[in-house]
Amino acid sequence: xxxxxxxxxxxxxxxxxxxxxxxxxxxxxxxxxxxxxxxxxxxxxxxxxxxxxxxxxxxxxxxxxxxxxxxxxxxxxxxxxxxxxxxxxxxxxxxxxxxxxxxxxxxxxxxxxxxxxxxxxxxxxxxxxxxxxxxxxxxxxxxxxxxxxxxxxxxxxxxxxxxxxxxxxxxxxxxxxxxxxxxxxxxxxxxxxxxxxxxxxxxxxxxxxxxxxxxxxx
Amino acid sequence: xxxxxxxxxxxxxxxxxxxxxxxxxxxxxxxxxxxxxxxxxxxxxxxxxxxxxxxxxxxxxxxxxxxxxxxxxxxxxxxxxxxxxxxxxxxxxxxxxxxxxxxxxxxxxxxxxxxxxxxxxxxxxxxxxxxxxxxxxxxxxxxxxxxxxxxxxxxxxxxxxxxxxxxxxxxxxxxxxxxxxxxxxxxxxxxxxxxxxxxxxxxxxxxxxxxxxxxxxxxxxxxxxxxxxxxxxxxxxxxxxxxxxxxxxxxxxxxxxxxxxxxxxxxxxxxxxxxxxxxxxxxxxxxxxxxxxxxxxxxxxxxxxxxxxxxxxxxxxxxxxxxxxxxxxxxxxxxxxxxxxxxxxxxxxxxxxxxxxxxxxxxxxxxxxxxxxxxxxxxxxxxxxxxxxxxxxxxxxxxxxxxxxxxxxxxxxxxxxxxxxxxxxxxxxxxxxxxxxxxxxxxxxxxxxxxxxxxxxxxxxxxxxxxxxxxxxxxxxxxxxxxxxxxxxxxxxxxxxxxxxxxxxxxxxxxxxxxxxxxxxxxxxxxxxxxxxxxxxxxxxxxxxxxxxxxxxxxxxxxxxxxxxxxxxxxxxxxxxxxxxxxxxxxxxxxxxxxxxxxxxxxxxxxxxxxxxxxxxxxxxxxxxxxxxxxxxxxxxxxxxxxxxxxxxxxxxxxxxxxxxxxxxxxxxxxxxxxxxxxxxxxxxxxxxxxxxxxxxx
Ligand code: FES
Ligand code: FES
Numbered sequence: 001x002x003x004x005x006x007x008x009x010x011x012x013x014x015x016x017x018x019x020x021x022x023x024x025x026x027x028x029x030x031x032x033x034x035x036x037x038x039x040x041x042x043x044x045x046x047x048x049x050x051x052x053x054x055x056x057x058x059x060x061x062x063x064x065x066x067x068x069x070x071x072x073x074x075x076x077x078x079x080x081x082x083x084x085x086x087x088x089x090x091x092x093x094x095x096x097x098x099x100x101x102x103x104x105x106x107x108x109x110x111x112x113x114x115x116x117x118x119x120x121x122x123x124x125x126x127x128x129x130x131x132x133x134x135x136x137x138x139x140x141x142x143x144x145x146x147x148x149x150x151x152x153x154x155x156x157x158x159x160x161x162x163x164x165x166x167x168x169x170x171x172x173x174x175x176x177x178x179x180x181x182x183x184x185x186x187x188x189x190x191x192x193x194x195x196x197x198x199x200x201x202x203x204x205x206x207x208x209x210x211x212x213x214x215x216x217x218x
Numbered sequence: 219x220x221x222x223x224x225x226x227x228x229x230x231x232x233x234x235x236x237x238x239x240x241x242x243x244x245x246x247x248x249x250x251x252x253x254x255x256x257x258x259x260x261x262x263x264x265x266x267x268x269x270x271x272x273x274x275x276x277x278x279x280x281x282x283x284x285x286x287x288x289x290x291x292x293x294x295x296x297x298x299x300x301x302x303x304x305x306x307x308x309x310x311x312x313x314x315x316x317x318x319x320x321x322x323x324x325x326x327x328x329x330x331x332x333x334x335x336x337x338x339x340x341x342x343x344x345x346x347x348x349x350x351x352x353x354x355x356x357x358x359x360x361x362x363x364x365x366x367x368x369x370x371x372x373x374x375x376x377x378x379x380x381x382x383x384x385x386x387x388x389x390x391x392x393x394x395x396x397x398x399x400x401x402x403x404x405x406x407x408x409x410x411x412x413x414x415x416x417x418x419x420x421x422x423x424x425x426x427x428x429x430x431x432x433x434x435x436x437x438x439x440x441x442x443x444x445x446x447x448x449x450x451x452x453x454x455x456x457x458x459x460x461x462x463x464x465x466x467x468x469x470x471x472x473x474x475x476x477x478x479x480x481x482x483x484x485x486x487x488x489x490x491x492x493x494x495x496x497x498x499x500x501x502x503x504x505x506x507x508x509x510x511x512x513x514x515x516x517x518x519x520x521x522x523x524x525x526x527x528x529x530x531x532x533x534x535x536x537x538x539x540x541x542x543x544x545x546x547x548x549x550x551x552x553x554x555x556x557x558x559x560x561x562x563x564x565x566x567x568x569x570x571x572x573x574x575x576x577x578x579x580x581x582x583x584x585x586x587x588x589x590x591x592x593x594x595x596x597x598x599x600x601x602x603x604x605x606x607x608x609x610x611x612x613x614x615x616x617x618x619x620x621x622x623x624x625x626x627x628x629x630x631x632x633x634x635x636x637x638x639x640x641x642x643x644x645x646x647x648x649x650x651x652x653x654x655x656x657x658x659x660x661x662x663x664x665x666x667x668x669x670x671x672x673x674x675x676x677x678x679x680x681x682x683x684x685x686x687x688x689x690x691x692x693x694x695x696x697x698x699x700x701x702x703x704x705x706x707x708x709x710x711x712x713x714x715x716x717x718x719x720x721x722x723x724x725x726x727x728x729x730x731x732x733x734x735x736x737x738x739x740x741x742x743x744x745x746x747x748x749x750x751x752x753x754x755x756x757x758x759x760x761x762x763x764x765x766x767x768x769x770x771x772x773x774x775x776x777x778x779x780x781x782x783x784x785x786x787x788x789x790x791x792x793x794x795x796x797x798x799x800x801x802x803x804x805x806x807x808x809x810x811x812x813x814x815x816x817x818x819x820x821x822x823x824x825x826x827x828x829x830x831x832x833x834x835x836x837x838x839x840x841x842x843x844x845x846x847x848x849x850x851x852x853x854x855x856x857x858x859x860x861x862x863x864x865x866x867x868x869x870x871x872x873x874x875x876x877x878x879x880x881x882x883x884x885x886x887x888x889x890x891x892x893x894x895x896x897x898x899x900x901x902x903x904x905x906x907x908x909x910x911x912x913x914x915x916x
Pocket of ligand 2: 146148
């Protein structure tokens with residue numbers, strides 16, 4: 001496969017990070033929903049705790065948390081949704097990727113309190129009951145993981161990436177930014193580079209994503 | 219009986235992994251834990267003068283602060299033991315600082331945020347001593363050990379290398395350097411400890427459950443039967459999770475103290491110092507050959523880091539003794555005892571970096587001889603083990619090289635460096651051989667018929683991403699003649715039968731052979747009409763005489779094509795192929811994944827990975843994933859792995875050899891050789907970065 005002449009992160013000494021969120025809805029007083037789910041155990045109430053409502057996988061959760069709590073720690077430690085992983089806590093690995101209103105995002109870089117009013121989807125929310133999301137099925141068949149630790153992040157990122165392609169968002173390797181981008185090998189590799197897999201399942205991850213996104217962008 | 223062993227079936231734990239249902243050590247949440255945070259030393263050598271933890275103790279939510287002044291008594295560390303990973307690992311037991319980043323305090327608080335904040339408020343003053351940090355200037359701390367860490371002699375000598383170097387038609391005498399590296403598994407080292415009455419359960423990220431069990435029980439001075447270790451899913455090991463670290467010990471101690479579940483997770487930054495790493499090395503390779511390429515001498519000497527705090531002699535030159543024939547031979551491994559964090563095994567300890575030197579030197583010799591590097595290797599194929607003079611159990615390096623060359627299109631390679639320019643890119647191909655020692659360890663397995671048509675397998679073995687769950691289900695299904703879906707595989711609990719765990723690529727063969735034995739015994743009894751329900755059998759495996767009578771290795775050949783940017787010197791991998799001989803393959807799909815993963819680690823060693831050391835402070839500098847470069851998606855194009863059809867009857871009853879480490883062995887050298895072929899830059903100091911290539915381009 002011919003390679004395009006591009007300056008990569010290696011040369012520039014910078015790090016690829018999964019697409020950052022832009023255009024976050026402004027904070028607003030959200031009315032308390034009726035069917036509030038309680039967290040698995042309430043966090044101790046420090047003087048400075050903040051009350052918040054999080055919409056995760058279609059369910060409303062009312063939480064009172066230390067304002068320093070990231071979305072990642074809120075999901076894992078307070079809602080018991082441990083499918084989302086912490087690989088670095090610094091936005092450098094993508095293991096914590098979740099979908100916020102359909103857009104992928106590193107949940108370790110976002111404070112839980114700032115996500116009120118957003119629709120948050122985690123790896124636990126992708127399947128339809130027992131029926132796996134096509135991206136999940138594709139990962140299993142392509143053996144797109146080994147230890148599985150980066151996998152929830154890779155899958156959420158891949159689903160978010162497919163949404164980006166559908167919306168026509170160009171990437172650094174898109175030659176014609178005016179044309180609709182397609183799920184080519186180059187596009188997938190570029191767009192998934194914020195998700196590190198130390199087991200190095202990369203060739204299989206790309207194969208899984210291409211199989212699952214076939215037709216999505218055409 | 220249908221063939222199931224070897225079939226490329228999907229991982230049986232795949233659905234759990236893609237839905238987030240696989241539970242790793244830091245995910246255990248049934249009893250909501252409290253959180254521990256570790257504070258670490260900011261000097262490399264000396265002692266703690268004073269610790270002021272008053273501010274930390276005042277933080278809301280803080281439950282406990284321990285330093286060496288008030289940490290509970292633990293069993294003392296011992297310098298040597300048959301199983302080094304089972305030794306006590308006391309924490310916060312002295313004011314002595316032996317390496318930068320050593321844990322000096324633990325805070326436990328009701329939330330992660332409070333624990334982290336309080337740990338940062340601990341004020342430590344130190345009495346700083348003069349540490350020795352420089353591998354190449356360690357003076358009297360440079361040692362000549364007798365044995366490497368696997369018990370092989372550290373040196374070997376046959377004939378007269380010096381004489382052969384003087385009289386050879388051509389010779390190569392070069393020095394190669396490999397940097398410090400860190401495993402950087404995606405899952406940070408994590409432990410969740412649960413105290414229940416008088417019993418401690420520690421869920422931890424560890425490869426060797428049995429060793430962890432012994433280590434934690436002895437350190438905490440608990441009777442072994444009162445300790446259970448659980449490691450059902452591990453987010454990558456690569457050797458870095460052979461031992462347990464402070465997170466496990468401190469979580470266990472705190473859970474006992476507080477009588478509630480405690481979770482301690484190392485931060486990504488702490489992993490660089492608190493856990494083991496791959497030591498840096500300086501390697502000198504000397505080769506001499508006749509005009510036709512026949513090697514007359516091979517010498518490989520290494521100097522690598524070990525630590526004052528604990529000894530580790532990486533077997534860097536060990537496989538050089540078995541790779542090629544030559545009448546005059548010399549190998550030697552020296553160490554420099556430095557006041558740095560403790561080095562340890564990292565994916566293929568020994569071969570992974572030894573072959574970066576040796577297989578580049580062979581390429582350099584081929585250039586000097588004006589000979590094809592594959593032909594040179596074929597010319598020096600030994601008939602038996604060149605130093606031990608015992609037969610190889612199996613050896614198909616020649617087939618790996620030849621088949622790989624055909625598939626890769628090696629005949630299209632122009633041997634002249636820089637001759638193939640495609641637009642901006644200088645394109646080149648490289649080849650290297652892979653060799654990796656094959657091991658078998660004592661293992662036990664238990665299999666039980668849970669109904670007429672279903673069975674459960676139990677072992678304290680782990681699946682660190684290797685596919686253990688799946689291959690064991692395949693072995694049981696085929697032997698008991700039941701479907702794979704009818705087998706439940708239970709791993710990673712210390713209460714299950716003892717196995718050597720995951721390490722040294724011995725897990726699949728050792729545990730698989732024990733399980734095969736158990737299933738064959740069970741099947742024989744079923745066939746006699748016993749059971750079926752509730753019928754149980756135990757199986758065993760252990761290395762026999764064949765490990766002494768035969769030299770056992772797995773082999774491979776790597777082919778890499780790279781592009782080097784003619785102006786900037788940037789290297790991009792374009793495609794790669796590995797052909798391997800690893801005995802019988804137990805699952806073609808997961809084995810291929812393992813091999814590809816290893817090959818990409820090789821690419822990473824060649825081009826990206828490096829943990830620079832700050833010689834002023836004895837500390838590592840690239841302690842996060844922004845600065846410690848590993849390949850990402852965009853760096854990895856088509857990488858393919860193929861395996862030969864083989865069955866090594868001397869290896870074990872399954873005929874298999876390990877594949878987890880084979881893929882990395884030699885892979886980086888193939889990339890380095892491709893860089894030379896592309897642009898003429900012979901870079902002997904890994905990783906091969908732009909600054910080292912540019913001088914050759916101008
Ligand atoms: S944990 Fe969020 S990017 Fe690594
Ligand atoms: S599967 Fe282990 S890190 Fe990706």
